[in-house]
Amino acid sequence: MSSLHLKNLTWLLLSIIIIVIDQVTKLYFNQKLQLGQSIELLPVLNWTLAYNYGAAFSFLHDAGGWQRWFFAGIAVVVSLGLTIWLVKLEKNAKFLAFAIAFLLGGAIGNLYDRMTYGYVIDFIHVFYQTWHFPIFNVADCAITVGAIMLIIDSIFFEQKRQVSK
16 A cells, blocks of 8 residues: 655645636636637637536536536546545656646636536637637646646656656
């Protein structure tokens, strides 16, 4: 059985920073823009206020409301799992701890929206000509970065950690 490394909980400060940045930016754009309103920033980037009632890419956005609690439940379970993983993680696995902290911050940032409003506030709109990527937020960015880091860790660092045990 793995031992607990409570010092790894200091990585939660990074998660908290992500949550704060996420919530402050969502609050700002929710107050500054009307739903659907855009502000052009670059020829390929707008600030556009959108509400996502579903999951990634608005999956199940029109499912009638049950999806709010379903996705909130998943986020709670995933967040608890990530926290347990973090405290059981070897102290030398800093790259992996960083990834977990990003995933956790993003998951909780979107969970807060889902529980408070019933939807997730999105505002980053990337597009090119007629192609539009689904509108997203800071929490989504953190989840994406964390997931990419998990993949990188599993390919390049996990085996090295196993050998050094």
